[in-house]
Amino acid sequence: MSAQRIDDTVMENIEILAKLSMSEDEREEMRTELEKILDYVEKLNELDTENVEAASHIFPLENVFREDEVTNGDAQEEMLANAPVKKEGQYQVPKTV
Amino acid sequence: MEKQYETVIGLEVHVELSTESKIFCGCSTKFGGAPNTHTCPVCAGLPGALPVLNKQVVEYALALGLAANCQINQYCKFDRKNYFYPDNPQNYQISQLYLPICHDGYLEIQTAAGPKKIRIHEMHMEEDAGKLIHDEWDDCSLVDYNRSGVPLIEIVSEPDMRNAQEVIAYLEKLRLICQYLGVSDCKLQEGSMRADVNLSVREVGSRELGIRTEMKNLNSFKAIARAIEGERARQIELLEEGRPVIQETRRWDDNKEYSYAMRSKEDAKDYRYFPDPDLPPVRISDQWIAQIRNAQPELQEEKAKRYMEQYELSDYDAGLLTQSRHLSEMFEKTAAICQMPKKAANWYIGETLRLVKEEGIETEEISFSPEHLAELILMTDRGELNNKTAKEVFRMIFTDDVDPMIYAEEKGLKTVLDTGLLEETVAKVLEENPDTVKQYLEGKTKVTGFLVGQIMKQMKGKADPKQVNQLLRQKLQEAEEKA
Numbered sequence: 001m002s003a004q005r006i007d008d009t010v011m012e013n014i015e016i017l018a019k020l021s022m023s024e025d026e027r028e029e030m031r032t033e034l035e036k037i038l039d040y041v042e043k044l045n046e047l048d049t050e051n052v053e054a055a056s057h058i059f060p061l062e063n064v065f066r067e068d069e070v071t072n073g074d075a076q077e078e079m080l081a082n083a084p085v086k087k088e089g090q091y092q093v094p095k096t097v
Numbered sequence: 098m099e100k101q102y103e104t105v106i107g108l109e110v111h112v113e114l115s116t117e118s119k120i121f122c123g124c125s126t127k128f129g130g131a132p133n134t135h136t137c138p139v140c141a142g143l144p145g146a147l148p149v150l151n152k153q154v155v156e157y158a159l160a161l162g163l164a165a166n167c168q169i170n171q172y173c174k175f176d177r178k179n180y181f182y183p184d185n186p187q188n189y190q191i192s193q194l195y196l197p198i199c200h201d202g203y204l205e206i207q208t209a210a211g212p213k214k215i216r217i218h219e220m221h222m223e224e225d226a227g228k229l230i231h232d233e234w235d236d237c238s239l240v241d242y243n244r245s246g247v248p249l250i251e252i253v254s255e256p257d258m259r260n261a262q263e264v265i266a267y268l269e270k271l272r273l274i275c276q277y278l279g280v281s282d283c284k285l286q287e288g289s290m291r292a293d294v295n296l297s298v299r300e301v302g303s304r305e306l307g308i309r310t311e312m313k314n315l316n317s318f319k320a321i322a323r324a325i326e327g328e329r330a331r332q333i334e335l336l337e338e339g340r341p342v343i344q345e346t347r348r349w350d351d352n353k354e355y356s357y358a359m360r361s362k363e364d365a366k367d368y369r370y371f372p373d374p375d376l377p378p379v380r381i382s383d384q385w386i387a388q389i390r391n392a393q394p395e396l397q398e399e400k401a402k403r404y405m406e407q408y409e410l411s412d413y414d415a416g417l418l419t420q421s422r423h424l425s426e427m428f429e430k431t432a433a434i435c436q437m438p439k440k441a442a443n444w445y446i447g448e449t450l451r452l453v454k455e456e457g458i459e460t461e462e463i464s465f466s467p468e469h470l471a472e473l474i475l476m477t478d479r480g481e482l483n484n485k486t487a488k489e490v491f492r493m494i495f496t497d498d499v500d501p502m503i504y505a506e507e508k509g510l511k512t513v514l515d516t517g518l519l520e521e522t523v524a525k526v527l528e529e530n531p532d533t534v535k536q537y538l539e540g541k542t543k544v545t546g547f548l549v550g551q552i553m554k555q556m557k558g559k560a561d562p563k564q565v566n567q568l569l570r571q572k573l574q575e576a577e578e579k580a
Contacts, residue, residue, distance in 0.1 A: 017367055019181055056174060056372035062380045068116050068153035071123030074134040079141055087232070089132040090239035093183045096229060 006031050006038075100337075101301040104329045105309075106264055106294060107256035110271060111249045112281040113225065113289040114157050120224050120248035121148030121191065121376075128287070132241035140224075140246030142186030148375055150175075154248045155379060157280045158198045158222050159389045161250060164274045164396060165217055167202030169386060174378040175222075178368045183240050184226040192251075194370045197221035198379075204274075206266040215267050216255040223249050250280075256295065256306065261322040268292060268318065277396050277422045282461070285316050292321060297342070298332045307332070308342040312356055314349050324349040328356055400425060408438035417446050421460040424449075427467045434471035437478065444470055448488060452495045465498040473501040476511075480561040486510045512561045516568075519552075519560060523568050526551045527576070537573055538580055545569060 011031055015022060022030060076089055085092040119126055122139035138146035162169060173196040177189040199220040205212050227245040229238050252271065258264050272283040272290060283290035292315055297307035312328060315321045327349075332342050347356035395403070397419045404415035419425045428445045432438040453460055473494060477487045482505060490510060493499045505511045526548060527534055536544050545566075552565050 013367070017179075017369070057374065057377055059377065061377035064149060064377045065152035065155070066118075066123070066149045068118050068151050069123060070118045070125045072125070072135075072137045074131075075137060076131070076134045079133055079136050079138075087235070087237075087239055089134075090230070090241050091133075091183075092232075092235070093238050093240055095231065095236055096183050096238045097231075 006034055102298045102329075102333050102336075103301045103303075104259055104325070105256045105297050105299060105306060106258040106260075106325065107309075108252075108254045108258070108264065108267065109293040109295065109311075110252045110254075110268065111225075111291045112161075112252070112271075112275055112283055114154060114248040114250065115279060115281055116151060116153050116157070116248055118151060119246035120151050120154050120222070121246055122146075124246065126247045130243055132239075133243060135243040136245070140186075141242050142188070142245075148191065148373075150376060150379070151248065154222055155198070155381070156389060157248075157278070158220060158250050159381065159386065160278050160393060161252075161275065161280050162199030162202065162220050163386070163390055163393065164278060165199070165202040165204055165220070165252070165271075167199035167217060167220060169381060170196050170198055170200060171381045171383075171386075172196065172378060173198045173381070175373040175376045176370045177373050178370055180368060182226070183238060184229050184245070186227065186242060186245060190224060190226065191373055191376070192223035192370075193221035195372070198381075204267060204270050206263060206270055208263055208266065213257075213263070215257045215263070218253045218255050220250055220252045223251060225249050256297075256309075261325040264294070264321060264325060265318050268321070273397050273420070273422075277394060279394075285318070288316070291316075294321065294324060294328075296325060296328050296332070298329055298336065307336075308344050310342065310344065310356075311346045312349050313346060313359065314351075317351075320349065320351045323351065323354055324356065327354055331356070397422075404442075408432065408442065410439070410442055414442055414446055417450070418442060423461050423463065427463065427470075430467035431471045431474070434468060435474040435478075437474055440474050440478075441470070444474065444491070448491050449495065452492065456496075463495075465494050469494045469498060469501055476501060476505065480563060481505070481511050483512055483558070483560070483562055486512075486558065510559065512559050512564075516564075519556065519564065519568060522552055522555050522560075523565070523572050526555065527572060534573070534576060538577060545573070 011027060014034075015027075080086045080089070080091065083091045113126075116126055118124060119135075119140055122137050124135045124137050124140055127135065133141075139148050159169065173193065175191050176194045178192045178194070179189045181188055197219040200218065202217040202220075203214045204217065205214050207213075225244050225247040227240055227242040229240055232239050254267065258267060268290075275281040275283045275290075281289055285291070294312045294315060295309050296312065297309035299305065299307040310328065310332070312324050315324055328347070335342050343358075346359045348359045349356045401412075401415040401419045404410045404418060405412060408415075410418070418428050424445060428441055431444070432441040435441060449463065450460075453463060470491070473482070473487060473491060476482045477484065482490060482501075486505070490499075490501050490505055493504055494501060530548065530551065533544050533547060537548075548569055549562065549565055552569065553560055553562070556565075
């Protein structure tokens with residue numbers, strides 16, 4: 001099977017979107033792995049889907065609703081319990097503009 | 098010849114829905130709670146949490162879509178819009194891209210050149226993000242997820258507007274519809290209505306669209322108008338200098354009256370939308386649509402038309418009364434009780450709106466009981482209050498919601514209906530002003546105004562002018578007969 005090629009532009013774009021910076025070695029390793037994944041998924045293209053409607057959900061479920069009611073109370077302490085850093089009831093994160 | 102430019106504007110408007118709970122979880126949507134007190138694993142984006150759609154959100158979206166003449170996608174679903182930002186805890190926003198709930202509608206606005214249709218491209222349901230506060234002290238940012246998951250409807254217009262007036266007319270129309278439907282209170286200052294302006298310029302006569310910019314951070318109609326003027330001037334200047342307009346998002350600074358580029362190339366828009374597997378699709382039956390359609394309340398235009406027919410109000414008055422659902426409801430209550438719709442209309446259009454302006458409040462904040470105004474109108478009609486005192490009493494109704502009956506009694510403002518006292522006073526005034534009476538007898542009937550004034554003064558304003566006039570005329574006639 002012919003290997004999918006992920007060129008440098010695509011790699012760079014993925015890094016930007018994923019907010020990752022990689023060394024040259026890491027980038028090559030990642031490229032090889034991503035290409036393997038694409039090859040694996042490529043197998044699906046062997047199926048003839050000409051007359052099959054595109055599906056976004058695999059379960060035969062529709063219209064799963066809840067009524068407009070407030071069912072949750074104040075769980076501030078519990079919610080913040082796992083925050084690495086917190087301040088005055090808020091999650092503290094690096095300065096973001 | 099100098100080039101003539103035309104501005105082309107499209108809007109993306111977000112309205113926050115007036116539901117009790119969030120779009121995908123049972124947390125409260127109340128504004129102003131202590132940070133993170135209205136959060137749970139779903140709206141804080143914890144792994145494994147499962148969102149479940151609030152049915153009311155779908156119904157509000159349908160109501161708004163129908164009111165804006167939209168087509169309904171009877172099979173619609175949610176998609177994930179991926180981006181990293183701390184106010185977005187899942188690293189994706191649940192929105193609708195491929196099958197938004199409503200599409201292809203329009204709103205009709207009034208312009209100087211007559212009515213104009215502004216087409217609506219689509220409306221979709223989505224969740225709001227949290228709030229970031231920048232902490233100068235620790236040089237960090239603090240995140241509050243209370244707003245995360247509050248339901249929004251985004252209304253995307255076609256680029257059909259040409260100036261700030263049209264934009265504001267469109268926004269006002271949309272706001273009025275939302276308020277009448279009870280879908281959102283649409284307060285720009287508080288952020289429950291937010292408008293992003295997409296603007297480009299092109300030479301008059303050109304059919305192609307210019308490169309557009311998107312402006313954010315517009316939180317009043319005035320700011321929107323200034324931002325449109327400012328951005329139009331900036332783009333024309335670039336084109337005149339032969340420089341390109343760059344497609345980018347700009348943040349309007351209303352103090353400096355200038356917009357600044359917001360996003361750098363690094364944040365190139367690539368949201369990698371894909372269907373949200375956690376949320377099953379929504380199928381909207383004909384029956385459900387009919388049900389929503391039948392439950393639609395009377396909207397502004399219909400209501401104004403009814404006021405003109407039922408209450409014989411002018412086009413202008415009916416328009417003013419229906420500019421706010423709140424005001425129209427108060428008016429209808431007052432009119433129903435006192436059975437004098439024209440008088441009720443005059444009190445709301447005249448004194449009420451004058452005091453709203455004077456006190457610097459919003460029409461929505463008027464809080465007196467319509468029953469009290471009805472009582473005031475009835476008292477005036479019975480001659481228990483004259484027009485001048487009625488205005489004084491109304492001011493107290495407006496500010497303190499006093500009961501006019503009790504207030505007038507306590508303050509001794511009621512008209513003296515004791516004819517004995519009034520008769521005495523009229524006789525006394527005539528006696529004190531023999532020259533004026535002489536003038537009257539000589540045919541100068543205008544002097545009665547002076548005499549009425551003197552009588553009212555002696556009665557300390559607590560007389561019914563109608564009654565005073567009647568008695569005065571009677572006494573003068575008697576004097577005439579004697580002479």
